Amino acid sequence: MDFALNEEQIMFQETTRQFLESKGDLAISRSYMEGNEQVSEELWDGLGKLGFMGINVPESYGGISLGALSLVPIFEEMGRAVVPGPYPETLAFAVPLLETYGSEAQKNAYLPQISQGKRKFTLAMEESGDKNSSPANIQTRAERRGEEYLVQGSKILVPHADIADTLIVPVRTGGSHSEYGISLLLIDTDQVSLELKTTQSMDETRKMFSVTFQEVKVPKTQLLGPENAGWPILQFGLYHLNAALCSTMVGGMDRTVDMATEYAKTREQFGQPIGRFQAVKHKIVDMKLALENARSLSYYAAWAVENNSEDMAEAVSMARSYTSEAYIDSAGSNIQIHGGMGFTWEYNCHLFLKRARFLENYLGSPRYHRETVASELGW
Known part of the structure; x- marks a missing residue:
């Protein structure tokens, strides 16, 4: 099995490195750590214009339709420059989930925006006392009320929740401790009121937050995949x-x-x-x-x-x-x-x-x- 990068992937790698170097390379992270969050926004916008935010997005939604292997050189270069931002959560988590389990309406709403560099996703999964990421630890509840879910609970260690446009949130819609009863909700941060609290992080380029949901109303159309089977x-x-x-x-x-x-x-x-x-x-x-x-x-x-x-x-x-x-x-x-x-x-x-x-x-x-x-x- 040959894992060598092909010509296209090598081009992705070289272009990403040149772009990051043109923006300052490690100076990007240093500037971000010192409080200049604008450098992160400029970086995200630039990578979107280069087309790299759509590498694994299907062509029908404005992407290039490549897979996880083509993301490897991009993420390696981001790792070399210690780039700030929820890039893995957006490209390597949200995109595969939306492509595989999202409704057509969800795909049309989110995938083109990701490809254009206009939407950031993050994962709000961990809860207090959650050491083993087991289903029993997911206790944030979402109660079905007509055409909406009412979300109550809190999440910790949510990366870049302050700049994320959409949170992917595992919630409990049934049961109490088993895998059954867990559902995934797509919560757009501009549509709801969330309580964010900064959490101290070892890595200043990866800002972490606790997120509290106080009876947050989420339309049932924001359910990702089947209910209780998340x-x-x-x-x-x-x-x-x-x-x-x-x-x-x-x-x-x-x-x-x-x-x-x-x-x-x-x-x-x-x-x-x-x-x-x-x-x-x-x-x-x-x-x-x-x-x-x-x-x-x-x-x-x-x-x-x-x-x-x-x-x-x-x-x-x-x-x-x-x-x-x-x-x-x-x-x-x-x-x-x-x-x-x-x-x-x-x-x-x-x-x-x-x-x-x-x-x-x-x-x-x-x-x-x-x-x-x-x-x-x-x-």
Whole structure:
């Protein structure tokens, strides 16, 4: 099986890198962290004009009709630049869900806007005390009242809820603890009143919020998929989203290897570049080996979700568990190679370690994903 990028995907990668560099590369994230949210909006608008926001959107809705594998180079470049914004939640979560389970009205309403870079989605799933992402922890309720749902409850750790145009919200419409009774609602933030509260985040480029729903009225036409059967639909979307997150982590790892290698060539100690010391050489080689392992796993995970293969759950969780830990190790090694300066705000090393630590437990810890792999293998 050949996972090499084809000519079209290489073009996507090169164009994305050139565009991000023209906008300032890592300076984008730094500016965003310092409070300039406009840089994120300009970036989103620019990627929409380039057509990259419609890569996996069907042609009939204004997109290019490519799959998850064609998103890989885009997300890798975003990971290299630690780009802020709900790109994975929009492209790798909302689009596959809408395409597969959305009504025709929902597809017509949302997919063209996503393709044009005019609508952002995010996922509001986690609830207080939710450590294992089990169906029992989804207790935000949506009561059917005529042609509407009345939503009551709260969600935590919602990425970029302040700028998202639509929230995808798993709610309980029946039952109490089982998979049955969970439904997915599309809640447009400009149509309802929501209470948002900023949550402290390890990664300042990934703003997190708690969202409270106080008797929020949502039309029943905003139900995504069948009522009470939303859990498998949610899992389908999470496979796509986790595969995309692996690609962003691979991009970050690739950048840390480049940073460490370049610094080792130029930083001199005892009259020679530190890259000549065996300990530094070994550390960089270990980083490179981990990068290639992570890249292979992430490519296969993307292939698995694009082709809906039987081992999709296993492939995605295997990639997530390995890549999450490998990214932390790579980002940490990059700081160590840079020495004392690697810990300073002025150097960019900390951006990658913060992103790695944030993603470590986002949508499942490495341990959770290893347990998923073991379960899928029948162990």
